[in-house]
Amino acid sequence: MEALNHTVFLWLNAPEQPNALAEVLAIFLAEYLIWAVPALIGLGWLRGDERTRKAMLVATAAALLGLLVNQLIGLAWDHPRPFVIGLGHTLIPHVADSSFPSDHLTLWWAVAFSLLLQRTPRGLGAWLVPLGLPIAWARIYLGVHYPLDMLGAALMGLSSAWLSLRAAQGYLPPVYRLASHIHRALFSRLIARGWVRD
DSSP: HHHHHHHHHHHHHHSSSSEEEEEEEHHIIIIGGGHHHHHHHHHHHHHEEEEEEEHHHHHHHHHHHHHHHHHHHHOOOOOGGGGGGOHHHHHSSSOOOOOOHHHHHHHHHHHHHHEEEEHHHHHHHHHHHHHHHHHHHHHTTTTTTHHHHHHHHHHHHHHHHHHHHHHHHHHHHHHHHHHHHHHHHEEEHHHHTTOOOO
């Protein structure tokens, strides 16, 4: 399995002299697109109704659960990244921590699958899930992950999304009340002006 993982990595990894446009696109996808996740959650909370806000909290819980389990996997199994073993070409700096599974993709797919399972807001998850694929390609192309790291992230994202949704009845009511209280305290002036929903 590891040999196949390395072989597919080398197929997808950047060549020694990468195309400049491909490199810029890969860096954007791998390093910056991830910031769309907190932006979407924040916007969904500030402008959404109660159903949307609860969906954003469940998606956040899925992301946190996925990242927590990833850390435990990394402690139990330190899988070296490609550049640590001198495999392929690495185009961006990265710490030499365990590669499996990808935290970036776990975060993205946990939120995406969570919103997809909840079918709110307005099918956003159906757009976010496939966008994980170019992010996965980019992180392999840039030399910081293997293909199996991405498969692991997909499984982790889906599992954490499903578990956080199944457990929502237990944690969501008190978390929603607390988040609403903090929201009103922080944004009372903007709420009064109608710029942010109460």
